[in-house]
């Protein structure tokens with residue numbers, strides 16, 4: 001009988017999966033891990049929902065209308081499942097963590113729901129749901145000493161081989177009044193220093209040249225490691241500072257660029273600025289989310305800094321790194337924001353001279369403190385007006401920053417053909433600026449090249465290829481094919 005079984009197994013078509021990711025980089029990184037687990041389980045990537053055997057919706061509850069988007073997408077998937085009953089639907093991510101059984105109640109045709117603390121169990125749970133029927137598993141918190149729970153410790157399927165995200169910390173110990181992250185991601189847990197370095201060294205050996213260190217509040221990386229070491233009575237230094245990590249990752253052989261996101265302004269330490277300035281591999285880019293320029297609003301948000309303190313930190317960073325690009329996040333229309341508060345935001349945005357900024361219209365997220373302040377919500381027409389006025393200030397400084405780069409030669413890493421014009425290549429500078437340039441030679445994604453900047457727009461630069469500085473080193477993944 002055994003040979004017959006083998007024959008049956010080898011002709012069985014592998015199941016295919018498709019992951020749709022909503023939300024932030026942390027979620028995209030989780031999706032890479034889910035894909036890695038699925039491929040380690042013998043599944044192959046599908047290109048559309050019509051053919052996928054398993055469709056995963058990796059959800060986010062931070063952005064506006066997240067619930068509507070999820071249930072709209074689930075409604076579309078239901079009609080596909082009605083035609084192909086064998087298709088499995090999985091919902092994961094922070095909206096799953098927040099809504100728990102609510103998803104299965106509203107969409108009983110969903111096969112599996114899991115949250116943010118058990119991504120590592122994705123395929124085990126999928127197997128269980130095939131045997132036991134529809135399943136929901138939401139863990140209340142991460143198990144602190146199980147470092148395999150960190151997304152980066154799991155197998156990954158990366159879409160682009162020259163760069164990689166590395167999770168250095170999960171959760172957040174802050175309590176910003178607008179943010180649902182602490183409720184859905186739990187308390188801050190840092191990944192041990194040596195394991196992180198080992199992972200980066202492994203990535204570099206595979207040809208990765210650029211890493212982005214990920215966490216909700218990277219500047220407080222290591223705080224919990226120090227505490228744990230002290231509680232254990234340890235005397236050895238645990239090298240807990242984020243600044244130490246930046247230097248050590250930059251020193252890994254083969255790593256040419258180190259980025260990180262997101263830092264919290266209140267935790268940006270002089271040591272971090274110094275490490276950035278003294279480590280050439282750490283990119284000259286600081287994303288420092290300010291959220292508002294009004295001290296009154298910042299206090300209501302529980303941000304832990306004033307506008308003046310924020311600008312002082314920015315000035316210190318620019319003094320240490322004269323060619324530093326600075327970007328930010330700003331929320332418009334936080335509950336209770338007055339015209340005077342908003343004027344302060346305009347003033348701060350002008351003073352900070354950002355290279356670019358993400359503007360968000362305040363959106364109440366159920367479960368956050370600010371969502372309870374409905375009597376202070378700002379009129380939508382007022383918000384729209386403020387949003388447009390802020391955009392003018394932000395785009396003015398972005399264009400000025402970009403125009404100042406015309407005539408300079410910048411090193412870019414090639415990201416591929418431009419989305420709008422495939423005859424043009426796009427690359428990214430250390431400052432995280434996109435440069436579009438013509439090239440007679442076809443250059444592989446991940447190649448480093450020098451480009452002369454010849455033109456500027458608020459959101460990109462134009463240039464001409466000068467020379468190739470380093471070839472891409474990563475291996476091209478050979479697509480797995482069925483049968």
Ligand code: SF4
Nearest residue numbers: 172174176179181216
């Ligand atoms: S620092 Fe504030 S905004 Fe950032 S994840 Fe934590 S609570 Fe949310």
